[in-house]
Amino acid sequence: MPQLFLPLWDFIRVRDGNELAASIANRHYSRIWKGNINQNRLCGNGERVILVHPLGNWVFVWNKQKYRKDGQEGVNCVLFRNESSILSSQIILMCEKYWNDHFGMDRKFTYVHPRLVKSSNPGYCFQKAGWVKSGLSKKGLILLVKDA
Numbered sequence: 001m002p003q004l005f006l007p008l009w010d011f012i013r014v015r016d017g018n019e020l021a022a023s024i025a026n027r028h029y030s031r032i033w034k035g036n037i038n039q040n041r042l043c044g045n046g047e048r049v050i051l052v053h054p055l056g057n058w059v060f061v062w063n064k065q066k067y068r069k070d071g072q073e074g075v076n077c078v079l080f081r082n083e084s085s086i087l088s089s090q091i092i093l094m095c096e097k098y099w100n101d102h103f104g105m106d107r108k109f110t111y112v113h114p115r116l117v118k119s120s121n122p123g124y125c126f127q128k129a130g131w132v133k134s135g136l137s138k139k140g141l142i143l144l145v146k147d148a
Helices: 019-025 029-033 088-103 122-127
Strands: 012-014 047-052 058-064 075-082 108-112 131-134 142-146
Touching: 012 122, 019 047, 019 058, 019 075, 058 088, 075 088, 108 131, 122 142
Parallel strands: 075 108
Antiparallel strands: 012 047, 047 058, 058 075, 108 142, 131 142
């Protein structure tokens, strides 16, 4: 079992490869879909911020890469999984604030697989946090964006 932390704060920042963050992330559809459930690493190269609830109820992963094949600019929400009673939109806003306070205001974006999320409105929690749908990727993923 991964190490839990004392719940003194709403979240803690951990390093890529943290077992608690990986254990939550491994239940995310993107990890299962891509076959990455046995890896502790959560994102690729670049500036990365991994925020996790101290008791392992949610994980949020930011990654800012200098060069991207998809041409997107800004910071990417690579993965977000919420198993807590806290509204997902509130967690998103809290994680945005963390990024903005520590790294500055950046354009933010994420992709959502419309057929693999358990929602009739994929990306709804991001939309409630002020993000907007901005098209589809080549693979048919929904692009959600929040400008700085």
